[in-house]
Amino acid sequence: MTTGGDKMPIVQVEIIKGRTLEQKRQMAKEVTEAISKNLVCPPEAVKIIIREMEKENYAEAGTLFADK
Template sequence: MPVVTIRMASGRTLEQKRILAAEITAAITRTLGVDPEQVFVFFEEHDKENIAQAGRLFSES
């Protein structure tokens, strides 16, 4: 049972997440030979004010 967790800034559309989940599931199914029903994809979305890179908050970029 492969489990993938994607952590990202909030703001992506439902359609973008739908496509990404399908693409990731297809890659895992193809590579590992597992049934798509066994693949779980979790999206963890974070407000840009809660993410920093190089000492700067994304919300201030």
């Protein structure tokens, strides 16, 4: 069984712009806790990249989010 201590998990999260700083802080905290627990690594090893997209740069089922 690996301890995960030699790994640096990098999590990339892509979201539509508009979340508050507090929402992003809470997400980062909870994602870090989940990754740390499941990959058995220290929280300090978990890196998170948050990419925010404009609504006009994302579509679902053929419709831009800007048009919803």
